[in-house]
Amino acid sequence: MIYLETPKKYKVLAEQAHQTAMNMLRPISRKYDIAEHEYPKELDMLSAMIDGLNDAGQTDGAGATGVRKTEGAIDGVQNGANLASVLGVKEMCWGDVGLTLSMPRQGLGNSAIASVANDEQSERFKGTWAAMAITEPATGSDSASITTTARRDGDDFILNGEKIFVTSGERADSVVVWATLDKELGRAAIKSFVVEKGTEGMKVERLEHKLGIRASDTAVISFTDCRVPVANVLGSPEIDVKQGFGGVMATFDNTRPLVAAMAVGCARASLDLIHDLLEDAGQTVDWDLPAYNQTAAVAKYVQMESDWEAANLLMLQSAWMADNRQPNSLEASMAKAKAGRMCSDVTLSCVELAGTLGYSETELLEKWGRDSKILDIFEGTQQIQQLIVARRVLGLSSAELK
Amino acid sequence: MSLIRSAKNAVTPGGRHGVSRRESRDAIGHAVSALNTFAQSNLIDRLGMRKTSEQAVYQATKSGFKAAGAAGRTFSRSGSGEKQGARVPGAPKKGVFDLTPTEDEQSLVEVVADFATEALRPAAAEANETCEAPDEILRSSLEMGLPILGVPEDLGGIFGERSAMGATLVHEALAKGDMGLALAVLAPGAVSTAISLWGTEEQQQTYLPAFTGDAVPSAALALSEPTVLFDPLKPGTKATRDGSGYVLSGVKSAVVRGATAELFIVGAELEGKPALFIVESSAEGVRVEADPSMGVRAAGLTRLHLTGVRVGSESLLGETDGTTYVEAVRLARLGWCALAIGTGQAVLDYVTDYVKTREAFGEPISHRQAVAFMVANIAIELQGMRLVTYRAASRAARGEDFAREVALARRICTDKGMQIGLDGVQLLGGHGFVKEHPVERWYRDLRAVGVMEGGVLV
Numbered sequence: 001m002i003y004l005e006t007p008k009k010y011k012v013l014a015e016q017a018h019q020t021a022m023n024m025l026r027p028i029s030r031k032y033d034i035a036e037h038e039y040p041k042e043l044d045m046l047s048a049m050i051d052g053l054n055d056a057g058q059t060d061g062a063g064a065t066g067v068r069k070t071e072g073a074i075d076g077v078q079n080g081a082n083l084a085s086v087l088g089v090k091e092m093c094w095g096d097v098g099l100t101l102s103m104p105r106q107g108l109g110n111s112a113i114a115s116v117a118n119d120e121q122s123e124r125f126k127g128t129w130a131a132m133a134i135t136e137p138a139t140g141s142d143s144a145s146i147t148t149t150a151r152r153d154g155d156d157f158i159l160n161g162e163k164i165f166v167t168s169g170e171r172a173d174s175v176v177v178w179a180t181l182d183k184e185l186g187r188a189a190i191k192s193f194v195v196e197k198g199t200e201g202m203k204v205e206r207l208e209h210k211l212g213i214r215a216s217d218t219a220v221i222s223f224t225d226c227r228v229p230v231a232n233v234l235g236s237p238e239i240d241v242k243q244g245f246g247g248v249m250a251t252f253d254n255t256r257p258l259v260a261a262m263a264v265g266c267a268r269a270s271l272d273l274i275h276d277l278l279e280d281a282g283q284t285v286d287w288d289l290p291a292y293n294q295t296a297a298v299a300k301y302v303q304m305e306s307d308w309e310a311a312n313l314l315m316l317q318s319a320w321m322a323d324n325r326q327p328n329s330l331e332a333s334m335a336k337a338k339a340g341r342m343c344s345d346v347t348l349s350c351v352e353l354a355g356t357l358g359y360s361e362t363e364l365l366e367k368w369g370r371d372s373k374i375l376d377i378f379e380g381t382q383q384i385q386q387l388i389v390a391r392r393v394l395g396l397s398s399a400e401l402k
Numbered sequence: 403m404s405l406i407r408s409a410k411n412a413v414t415p416g417g418r419h420g421v422s423r424r425e426s427r428d429a430i431g432h433a434v435s436a437l438n439t440f441a442q443s444n445l446i447d448r449l450g451m452r453k454t455s456e457q458a459v460y461q462a463t464k465s466g467f468k469a470a471g472a473a474g475r476t477f478s479r480s481g482s483g484e485k486q487g488a489r490v491p492g493a494p495k496k497g498v499f500d501l502t503p504t505e506d507e508q509s510l511v512e513v514v515a516d517f518a519t520e521a522l523r524p525a526a527a528e529a530n531e532t533c534e535a536p537d538e539i540l541r542s543s544l545e546m547g548l549p550i551l552g553v554p555e556d557l558g559g560i561f562g563e564r565s566a567m568g569a570t571l572v573h574e575a576l577a578k579g580d581m582g583l584a585l586a587v588l589a590p591g592a593v594s595t596a597i598s599l600w601g602t603e604e605q606q607q608t609y610l611p612a613f614t615g616d617a618v619p620s621a622a623l624a625l626s627e628p629t630v631l632f633d634p635l636k637p638g639t640k641a642t643r644d645g646s647g648y649v650l651s652g653v654k655s656a657v658v659r660g661a662t663a664e665l666f667i668v669g670a671e672l673e674g675k676p677a678l679f680i681v682e683s684s685a686e687g688v689r690v691e692a693d694p695s696m697g698v699r700a701a702g703l704t705r706l707h708l709t710g711v712r713v714g715s716e717s718l719l720g721e722t723d724g725t726t727y728v729e730a731v732r733l734a735r736l737g738w739c740a741l742a743i744g745t746g747q748a749v750l751d752y753v754t755d756y757v758k759t760r761e762a763f764g765e766p767i768s769h770r771q772a773v774a775f776m777v778a779n780i781a782i783e784l785q786g787m788r789l790v791t792y793r794a795a796s797r798a799a800r801g802e803d804f805a806r807e808v809a810l811a812r813r814i815c816t817d818k819g820m821q822i823g824l825d826g827v828q829l830l831g832g833h834g835f836v837k838e839h840p841v842e843r844w845y846r847d848l849r850a851v852g853v854m855e856g857g858v859l860v
Contacts, residue, residue, distance in 0.1 A: 001496055001504050002567055004793040008497030077500045287809035288728055293633050305806075306813035310786030313793060317785075320499055334782045383775075386782075390774035393781045394754060401774050 004313060007079040010087050017088045020046065021095025026364075029096040032215035033367055037207050039171065040102055040215055047104040080323040082254070086261035086315055093265030094272075097371045098215030100262065107168050108132040108379070109176035111258065112192060112251045116234045124231075125194060131172035133163035133221060141384045143178065144187045148223065150179035155230050157193060157237075159201070159223040165378070169219025170204050173197050177223070181239055189239050192251075194232040201226030212370030254322065255379050256332040260315040263336075263343035263375040267308050270350040270368045274301065277354055297353055304346045311339040330392040337385035340376030347372040467661070468691045471683030471706075474664030475619070481607030483716050488554045488606060490598070492564045492801030501792075506561070507568045511575050513546060518579025518744075526580035529700035530843055533692070535586035535659070543587035544618045548572070552595025552860070557606060558614030559598065563799075566733065569595070569860035570740040570795035574788075577744025581847040582700030584741060585857060589658035589701070592737070592859035593621035593667050596678065596730060600720035605680065608716075609665065621665040624654035624706050625734060625856025628693075634669065634676075634731050634855040635724070639708060641670040641679060648672070648718065650679060650711040658857050660690045660704030667719060668708065669727060669856065676727040678719040687711040697846030701857075730859060732808045736798065737858030739791040739811040742819035742851040745844050746784045749826035752841060753777060756830055776825050783818040790814050795860060816852030823848030 006014055024046050032040050092100040100106070109130025117125065139146050148161025159179050166175060174196045182189040195202055201224045208218040230237050278284075283297050291299040314335040321328035347368040351358035358365040376382045391401050415431070416423035427435065481487075503511065525536050543549070551569045553559025561568060569591075576584035594613040597605055612619050627638050639652025650670050657666070666681045666688075681688065689707040720726025754777060757768040767773045794807035823845040827834035834841045 001493070001498075001500055002502070002792055002796045003496060003498060003500045004789065004796060005497075005499070007499040077498055077502060079499050083499060287805040288635055288731065290631075290633060291813065293631055302809060302813050303817065306790065306810040306817070307786075309790045309793070309807070309810045310783075310814055313789035314782075314786055316499065317501060317789060320501060331785075334785055337778075338782050338786055386775045386778045387771070389781055390771075390778035393750075393777055394758060394768050394774060396758075396768060396774070400769050401771070402769075 004316070006087065007083060009079050010084050013084055014087045014091055017091035018094065020049075021092050025092065025095030025099045029099065029215075029364060030361070030367070032099065034214075036209060036214045037217060040099055043099065043103055047106075050103075078323045079320070082257065082319040082322040083316065086257050086319040089258050090261040090265040090268070090312075090315075093262040094269045095265075096215065097262055097266050097375070098213035101167055101213060101216040102171065104171075105129040107172055108255055108258075109172065109174065109194075111255045112176045112234065113194065115251045115254045116192070118235075121194070121231075121234065125174070128194075128196075129168070129171070129173045130194065131166050131168045131175045131219075133166045133169065133175045133177045135165045136162060137164055141381055144190065146178055146180060146190065147183070148177065148179040149183070150181055150191060150193060150228075152181070152230075152237075153227075156227045157230065157233065159193065159195070159226040159228060161223050162205075163221045163223070165208070166219040166221050167216055167378075169221050170207060170217045175202070175221065176234065179223075185239055191237065192234045193228050194234065195223075195226065195228050196232075199226055199228065211373055212367070213374055252380060253327075253329050253332050256336040256385075257315055257318040257322070257328075259375060259379045260311065260318070260332075260335040260339035263339035263372065264308065264312045264315055266368055266372050266375065267304075267311070267339075267343040267346040270347045270365060271301075271304060271308060273363070273365060274350040274353055274358075277357070300349060300353065304342075304349060307338075307342040308346060311335070311342040314338050330389060333380070333385040333388040333392075336380060337382055337389065340382050340385070343372040343375050468689065469661065471660075471685070471688035471690050472620070472662050472664055474683040475612075475617075476684075477608050477612065477665075477682065479604060479608050479716070481603040481605075483602050483604040485603040487598070487601040487603045488556050490552075490554045490559075490561065490564050493567065493796070493799040494563075495800050501789075503567070503571060507571055510560075510568060511571045514548075514572050515575040515578070517542060517546060518576050518584070522576065522579025522583045526583060526700065526840065526843065527837070529580070529583055529586075531699075533694050533699045534702045535583050535700050539583060540587060548587050549590040549594055549613050549618050551591050553598045553610055553614060557598070557610050564801065565595075566736065566798040566860045567792070567795045568799075570736060570791065573737050573740030573858060573860065574744040574747075577741040578748045579744075580700060581741050581745045581844070581850070582698040584744065585658055585698050585701035588737070588858050589623070589663075590618055590621045592623040592734070592857065593665055595733075595859050596623060596667050596719065597680070599729075600678070600726050602716070604716055605719065609680070619664040620659050620662040621667075622658045622660055622663045622706075623667045623730070623734065623856040623859055624657045624660075625669040625731065626656040626854060627653060628655040628705065632855075635728065637669045637671050637676055639668065639670040641672040641677065643672075644712060646715045648679065648713050648715075650681065650708045650713060652708050654706040654708070655693060655703075656695065656854055656857060657690070657693075657704045657706045659702045660706055661692070661702060663690075666706060667730075668706070669730075670708075672718075672722055675722060675724040677722050677724070678727055678730060679713060680717045680719055681708070681711060681713055685711050685713065696849055697843065698850050731855060732804065733798065733859045734854075734856045735812045736791065736795055736808050737860045738851050738854055739787070739794070739808075739815040740860065741858065742815040742848060743784065743788050743791060745847055746780070746787065746819055746822045749822050749841065749844050749848075750777070750780050750784055752839075753780070753826055753829045756839075760830075773829065776829060780822050780825055783814075784822060787811070787815050787818055798860070812852065819848045819851045 107130050109132040113125050134143055150157040150159050174194050177193045177195050180189045203222050205220040205222050318328045318331040318335040351365050351369045354365055415421045416425050521539055547560050550559045552565050555562045597609050641648045641650050664683050668679050668681050687709040691705045693703045693705045695703050757773050758766050760767050791811040794804045794811045797804040826841040827845045
């Protein structure tokens with residue numbers, strides 16, 4: 001039975017997240033946009049509240065942590081942790097993307113752990129705040145050619161290399177680091193390692209100054225003979241050429257819907273505000289009137305809203321598929337591609353519609369216009385998503401469609 | 403005014419042949435114009451000055467007719483006009499996010515999809531030329547029950563509950579075969595669904611037995627009008643009260659299979675509010691004129707001229723406050739969105755095969771990102787169109803407000819549907835421009851979405 005509304009089960013969750021975003025994040029949104037590298041101390045309180053809700057069984061995973069796929073048969077159509085997560089993240093990012101990314105224990109590294117860790121690791125890393133370190137100075141989208149190395153030494157691996165663009169790299173308790181066991185073996189030799197803060201040889205070199213999401217710290221981290229126990233390798237520590245890249249890449253099937261949810265939330269913030277501003281200017285939407293009979297501003301609003309609706313539903317679809325154990329890499333990439341470009345168009349068009357009022361720091365429209373850009377870049381750029389979708393739709397390998 | 407305009411046209415070129423009024427002729431222009439008049443004259447032919455092959459066959463077989471409405475049957479009245487007709491209940495609300503159609507919907511769509519592949523697609527190219535749907539296709543569509551998708555089960559219909567979602571899936575599946583033929587076979591269902599949704603007991607008992615019986619009438623929901631910036635909620639067609647009945651005057655356009663239609667539902671303004679009227683083709687003052695258009699030609703589009711057409715009080719369908727009318731507009735737009743998705747899917751499937759086999763520079767063109775990304779974007783936007791439309795349809799089926807959702811569906815299906823049509827041709831290059839491949843037809847068909855009002859209704 002086709003039903004594409006917020007599931008009844010998570011209405012309360014979404015409303016709570018919305019209230020939290022409105023009353024906790026919005027009031028400090030501009031503050032930490034200006035004070036770029038200052039730690040948003042208010043978030044500790046928030047995170048304590050979320051832990052409380054989690055422990056009371058109120059949320060079913062409001063952040064990035066609830067994406068683990070459990071094995072076994074499922075009975076009927078499921079609305080589970082994946083849907084709960086995207087609904088929560090969407091509302092929080094309606095509040096503020098940078099602050100949401102700075103939420104303790106809701107890092108993308110937590111998603112990686114949730115997606116590929118074994119039971120022992122899941123238990124051991126419970127409650128950790130994990131950042132994700134993939135990108136290197138010379139390797140971005142081409143994540144298979146990373147140069148950070150991991151050399152086996154007894155019960156340890158020794159890491160050497162430099163990682164950039166590590167979100168929450170300074171604040172997190174640990175970092176999930178991608179490194180290769182053998183560059184010659186390509187993708188199959190890439191493993192992810194949980195490196196805890198304070199491990200000798202791991203050093204935060206500096207924090208980046210950014211266009212947007214300035215509340216979130218973005219670190220450069222170096223690894224010099226950094227010793228990590230074998231037990232901290234996520235998944236098998238052996239090189240399995242057959243399994244290839246699948247293990248680490250599987251993380252993306254879970255994180256891409258989340259980033260799409262961030263874009264959907266951020267764009268919604270702009271749309272909600274511009275709706276009011278247009279109304280104040282005497283521009284109201286008539287849903288039945290053809291676009292050419294509306295004012296240009298209203299026609300633009302309706303077009304933005306339609307793109308938003310498509311992105312939102314593509315995003316929900318990809319999470320719903322994960323909840324129902326259907327392979328969702330294609331749909332996750334579709335969602336991220338659509339949500340990323342939609343969010344850029346919406347936030348930047350809303351600035352234009354509001355003129356210098358939108359451009360000025362007196363409103364948050366200009367901030368959302370800056371925050372949105374990263375959402376079409378991290379966790380796979382627009383172009384990488386298109387590449388993935390194209391390969392899937394056309395049935396082509398990465399050797400055929402480069 | 404018109405006199406002034408025609409006098410001006412004698413000397414200036416504006417206002418005709420798509421030339422703007424702001425244009426003017428200079429000396430060369432006048433000379434060329436004179437030469438052209440001469441070139442068109444029959445005199446030179448009588449003098450044997452032109453090869454016969456140069457004579458343009460101007461009148462296409464089907465494009466020029468003007469006729470009174472089809473000589474229809476007499477629908478014998480029964481039932482009470484005071485009593486509300488039978489109504490299907492709304493679909494249930496379970497509250498679980500779900501993209502899976504019901505079993506009933508799935509099995510119906512399977513049958514319809516086969517029909518689209520095996521019957522509609524092979525007949526599409528010819529039907530585009532002849533501007534009519536083949537009889538055997540119309541017959542099969544009746545056997546499949548397409549005209550009674552929205553008729554209450556009690557009155558011989560198919561679904562026990564509101565069928566907007568199921569009908570949306572059916573529209574999509576048919577349009578994957580061919581949009582024009584889909585429109586042709588779906589048109590009677592628009593009328594029977596409207597009568598089922600809003601008819602009085604009398605209207606239902608008078609007309610619905612014809613749809614559930616063996617001799618299903620050709621029928622059309624006529625909401626569009628041929629004016630610039632047409633607002634469907636302010637139709638130029640007027641209804642005025644006349645005794646206990648009404649008199650209708652105006653022109654409706656893009657009326658599906660109007661030449662054979664025995665029954666129309668016409669949108670007209672009554673006392674400042676838009677309303678729907680049931681008009682039988684045999685009524686005095688009904689004239690139908692062929693109106694072949696850019697695409698969906700298999701649907702046999704016509705203009706319906708209403709000149710002082712008198713109808714009885716029982717012809718008013720639904721409310722006079724505009725609420726019935728606006729719901730009809732929305733449900734029709736939903737149908738068009740579904741048609742766009744079906745045709746969009748046809749484009750995606752076709753270009754996927756094509757770019758993988760077409761070679762350039764020594765390898766399939768699909769190996770180039772410039773080509774592959776266009777295909778990826780078609781896939782992404784098409785799925786977005788589909789989900790936005792499904793959300794609107796499922797809300798409609800549950801009897802929830804869907805004004806916003808259907809407006810968004812129409813917007814995105816218009817924008818991205820046309821883009822898909824455009825890219826479909828572009829990906830085939832010159833081959834896309836010729837009729838050897840269906841993409842040029844889909845391109846023309848997809849322009850209809852966003853232009854059309856009425857015709858279908860879910």
